Amino acid sequence: MATATLTAPAIPARPADHMEPRRVIAFLTMVFGMFMAILDIQIVSASLTDIQAGLSASADEIPWVQTSYLVAEVIMIPLSGFLSRMLSTRVLFTIAAAGFTGASALCATATNIDQMIVYRAIQGFIGGGMIPSVFAAAFTIFPPSRRAVVTPMIGLVATMAPTIGPTIGGYISHAFSWHWLFLINVVPGVLVASAAWALIDFDKPNLGLFSKFDWWGLIGMGGFLGGLEYVLEEGPNHDWLQDQAVLVCAIVSATGAVLFFWRAFTAEEPIVDLKAFTNVNFAFGSIFSFVIGIGLYGLTYLYPIYLGRIRGYDSMMIGNALFVSGLAMFAAAPVSGVLSRKMDPRIMMMIGFLGFAAGTWQMTHMTADWDFWEIFVPQILRGASMMLCMVPISNIALGTLPPERLKNASGLFNLTRNLGGAVGLALINTVLVNRNAFHFARLSEHVQWGSAEAQTQLQNMTRNFETYSGMDAASAAISQLAGMVHQQAALMSFIDVFYLLTVLFASLALFVMLIRKPPESASGGGGGH
Structure with a gap:
């Protein structure tokens, strides 16, 4: 008598890209x-x-x-x-x-x-x-x-x-x-x-x-990064190492750095594993993340300062003006996702860096009359370019690392962006202060009492005040002229910063082609396995 063989129905295999x-x-x-x-x-x-x-x-x-x-x-x-x-x-x-x-x-x-x-x-x-x-x-x-x-x-x-x-x-x-x-x-x-x-x-x-927790490594890292962040935040406003607190924090940071790196290379389980930097793509991705931090936090700082100091915007008006960049990022996110599947990530990054440079280049032509619509296009270029850069940078930096290194590497990757922002803000503040003083000194030379052009301008302003107000017209005219000089000096210092940012991001667009193209199907930490 034949025996029937019962076989369980085959369970369809889940597709490789299934997500729970x-x-x-x-x-x-x-x-x-x-x-x-x-x-x-x-x-x-x-x-x-x-x-x-x-x-x-x-x-x-x-x-x-x-x-x-x-x-x-x-x-x-x-x-x-x-x-x-x-x-x-x-x-x-x-x-x-x-x-x-x-x-x-x-x-x-x-x-x-x-x-x-x-x-x-x-x-x-x-x-x-x-x-x-x-x-x-x-x-x-x-x-x-x-x-x-x-x-x-x-x-x-x-x-x-x-x-x-x-x-x-x-x-x-x-x-x-x-x-x-x-x-x-x-x-x-x-x-x-x-x-x-x-x-x-x-x-x-x-x-x-x-x-195995490395307490000495933690102390070193805390002193190194905490002291560095304080120096970068407070240094530009306190003449750097001339200020005692900044000097002390610089010494703490340097000492902490020595202790941290010593423990990172000698501890059984270092508090931060720096081996991810042996991956070339992660090292380059972290460098680009650092620069993205400069652009991201630098312009988030620069635009409000300009609108507040030069245009006299309050916090609500500044917020409304800056919302344009956020909308541009939101609109560019799905586009960058599609492009990341079809385009060489190096080309995407090049387009992003050049777009960012184009936006900052437009800002080098700014005047004291620039308002919402004049900075509208530069903000769109900034927002869209940030998204075009961020997606391939993340893929290049983290997409080829093995699973056991991803957690430490992710912390390092995000740290580079924040440190880029801190370094960028410190440099921007320093340039603004120094170039403001430089431009004010140069402009002041042209409004001395011996300048015929300055005398003519002062006389015209004095007559205007005499016509429309009963105040001391001469004093009011001098005060207004001094205000104009201060405003123009501040404006020219902003332009200098935008020039520097333009050069930085345009240079990076060329530097991108020096990195190796990542493999088409990066494992990305095991692909969920």
């Missing part, structure tokens, strides 16, 4: 958390005057609302790679999101500047753990075929969040009060922390790493 819905939702949760952390770098920048008045702070104290956040965050970003391996992405991201939320609430309760500085430092340190985790997750859990969707998303958040920060901050402080700059994080932060704990399952903790 649970992981997609978890990743989107992480992206939103990163958006909150990066947004908070700049959200207070347009409202520092309101915070200063509310806390009765001095002009010297209020910049620390920004500086304390940046110093703490720049220490946490590279540290997050080790913590993620030790605790797992799930635990680290949940703690970071919950801690960031709690620190935001504390910032809203601050009654003096000392409390605000401490709470902002806590907020920056804990929140900094969310940023690199997103980049590492993107290249770990998603297959290469999905990169055209994932990389533009994180690139958009990383570049658009600091750009629209002043806009959102200006609206919130005008509509409510400065307290809501921080309270707005509470409900979303609770939701992000809860979703992260429930959904993230990318990896497992390795608690054995705690016994």
